[in-house]
Amino acid sequence: MSELLQFLVSGLTVGAIYAAIALGFTLIYNASGVVNFAQGEFVVIGGMTAAALIGAGVPVWIAAPLAVVAGMLVGVALYRAAIRPAREAPLVSLIIITIGASIFLRGAMQAVFDKQIHRYDGFSGDAPLRVGGATILPQSLWIIGGSIAVFAFLAWFLNRTRAGRGIKATASNRMAAALVGINTGRAMNLSFALSAAIGALAGVLATPVTFTSYDVGVLMALKGFSATMLGGVGSPLGALAGGLLIGLIEAMTAGYISSDYKDASAFVVILLVLFLRPQGLFGARITERV
Amino acid sequence: MHDPLLSIEGLRTAYGPIEVLHGVDLIVNEGEIVSLVGANGAGKTTLMRCISGVQPVKAGAIRLAGEDLTRRPDHARAGLGIAHSPEGRQIFGDLSVAENLRLGGYHRTDDLGADLEEVYGLFPILRDKAALPAGGLSGGQQQMLAIGRAIMGRPKLMLLDEPSMGLAPVLVDQVLAVVKSLRDRGVTLLMVEQNAYAALSIADRGYVMEQGEITLSGAASELIADPRIREAYLGA
Numbered sequence: 001m002s003e004l005l006q007f008l009v010s011g012l013t014v015g016a017i018y019a020a021i022a023l024g025f026t027l028i029y030n031a032s033g034v035v036n037f038a039q040g041e042f043v044v045i046g047g048m049t050a051a052a053l054i055g056a057g058v059p060v061w062i063a064a065p066l067a068v069v070a071g072m073l074v075g076v077a078l079y080r081a082a083i084r085p086a087r088e089a090p091l092v093s094l095i096i097i098t099i100g101a102s103i104f105l106r107g108a109m110q111a112v113f114d115k116q117i118h119r120y121d122g123f124s125g126d127a128p129l130r131v132g133g134a135t136i137l138p139q140s141l142w143i144i145g146g147s148i149a150v151f152a153f154l155a156w157f158l159n160r161t162r163a164g165r166g167i168k169a170t171a172s173n174r175m176a177a178a179l180v181g182i183n184t185g186r187a188m189n190l191s192f193a194l195s196a197a198i199g200a201l202a203g204v205l206a207t208p209v210t211f212t213s214y215d216v217g218v219l220m221a222l223k224g225f226s227a228t229m230l231g232g233v234g235s236p237l238g239a240l241a242g243g244l245l246i247g248l249i250e251a252m253t254a255g256y257i258s259s260d261y262k263d264a265s266a267f268v269v270i271l272l273v274l275f276l277r278p279q280g281l282f283g284a285r286i287t288e289r290v
Numbered sequence: 291m292h293d294p295l296l297s298i299e300g301l302r303t304a305y306g307p308i309e310v311l312h313g314v315d316l317i318v319n320e321g322e323i324v325s326l327v328g329a330n331g332a333g334k335t336t337l338m339r340c341i342s343g344v345q346p347v348k349a350g351a352i353r354l355a356g357e358d359l360t361r362r363p364d365h366a367r368a369g370l371g372i373a374h375s376p377e378g379r380q381i382f383g384d385l386s387v388a389e390n391l392r393l394g395g396y397h398r399t400d401d402l403g404a405d406l407e408e409v410y411g412l413f414p415i416l417r418d419k420a421a422l423p424a425g426g427l428s429g430g431q432q433q434m435l436a437i438g439r440a441i442m443g444r445p446k447l448m449l450l451d452e453p454s455m456g457l458a459p460v461l462v463d464q465v466l467a468v469v470k471s472l473r474d475r476g477v478t479l480l481m482v483e484q485n486a487y488a489a490l491s492i493a494d495r496g497y498v499m500e501q502g503e504i505t506l507s508g509a510a511s512e513l514i515a516d517p518r519i520r521e522a523y524l525g526a
């Protein structure tokens with residue numbers, strides 16, 4: 001029983017990180033239709049920047065927001081330097097550009113930071129809490145709470161604010177969005193900025209538990225992308241559910257079977273779901289345009 | 291002297307290296323319904339796209355009530371009073387019918403409730419389907435949605451590109467009645483219509499476009515009677 005609880009806690013912690021990455025994917029996808037393969041690099045930029053600042057003696061409550069801002073600036077730079085100049089290109093080209101950008105960013109981080117593995121102390125210390133026979137790191141609560149907050153923010157932002165509706169409309173039909181008066185360039189810019197900030201936040205929150213180094217972004221992006229597919233591309237609720245579910249499946253497989261199989265079991269579940277429900281758990285069914 | 295609501299002078303535009311409008315002149319006065327007639331590929335849609343700004347202009351000028359629009363970005367034009375119901379409807383397929391309509395009023399800061407009611411009054415089927423994804427509507431319903439979305443912008447000038455495309459004959463009459471009622475409420479309309487006879491019969495004036503140039507213009511009643519038009523576009 002306490003064993004199950006323990007696996008649940010670690011599954012939810014890892015799953016919340018995947019969920020935050022998936023939410024970042026969702027935002028850019030919602031604005032542009034682009035699947036941004038550099039999303040994992042935002043996570044690393046957040047973690048590495050926070051680690052470097054904290055290592056230099058900056059208090060965590062200053063270092064964490066600065067790291068998020070650093071991620072956001074890189075997101076805007078990515079949009080302006082690589083995506084915007086090519087925005088008339090087919091979607092596939094844009095997606096390949098993001099793959100190129102992720103390789104470039106990985107190289108840049110090696111140069112700006114280093115090739116070491118980094119971590120810093122959890123925000124509320126590293127003394128585990130005991131709950132019903134399981135131990136929880138206080139940082140796990142930060143991670144889970146952070147992901148839920150990001151989800152709530154996005155759901156509110158996309159549906160209840162003017163800028164958010166502009167992003168949704170831009171993704172749905174860019175020309176029609178321009179015709180009704182939406183500045184589609186600004187909508188895309190904003191979505192890259194927010195998405196990068198969300199990714200960086202995930203990195204800042206996760207690093208005390210998962211550690212970080214310049215090259216973990218690829219794996220992060222892969223997990224976040226799987227969560228997006230499982231939950232349904234474009235749906236914030238799907239991103240949250242997909243991330244948590246993959247985290248749980250991995251933790252249960254690692255706990256009860258073997259950690260050798262955790263990636264494979266997550267994949268099997270994803271394939272199964274997509275086979276039965278191609279639009280993912282919460283994705284809108286793609287409607288035919290007559 | 292009063293400026294026309296829309297005046298276009300010497301307009302040229304190209305898709306890549308291929309110029310498709312070769313110096314178009316056209317005027318729409320306030321309160322008019324003006325019909326633009328021409329064969330497929332003449333450049334009617336392209337002209338509409340230039341007016342609403344989604345197609346860049348190579349040379350010439352577009353003025354709205356005397357103000358030069360030519361270099362204003364596309365997204366600024368809704369706020370200046372232009373609403374465009376484009377060819378092929380271009381609805382937001384994955385958003386709900388109600389969201390589509392509300393987006394039509396995106397540039398406005400006042401309350402949209404009354405206009406939403408007005409659109410539902412004109413097209414009751416849209417009220418029944420308000421919560422459904424717009425992509426699931428039939429072609430005719432999507433056309434009504436595209437017109438309704440333009441109405442939500444409260445424009446001075448409405449551009450309608452083939453508003454009766456794909457509609458059953460009874461719906462064509464309904465759409466044309468809506469067009470007339472919009473004019474009665476002070477909206478000025480520039481309309482492209484496959485059904486040239488129907489379009490000219492509710493219009494004040496008309497222009498004929500051939501291969502990127504205006505070749506004929508005049509009062510709608512004269513154009514309907516013109517043997518050249520009757521032969522080329524009215525199937526007479």
Ligand SMILES: Nc1ncnc2c1ncn2[C@@H]1O[C@H](COP(=O)(O)OP(=O)(O)O)[C@@H](O)[C@H]1O
Nearest residue numbers: 305306310328329330331332333334335336337
């Ligand atoms: N997106 C486009 N790219 C290239 N050529 C185009 C495009 N759209 C229209 N054209 C060409 O421009 C000309 C005018 O087309 P269009 O404005 O759609 O005419 P109409 O609306 O009168 O049928 C045609 O020769 C058409 O082939």
Ligand SMILES: [Mg+2]
Nearest residue numbers: 334335336377
């Ligand atoms: Mg056309």
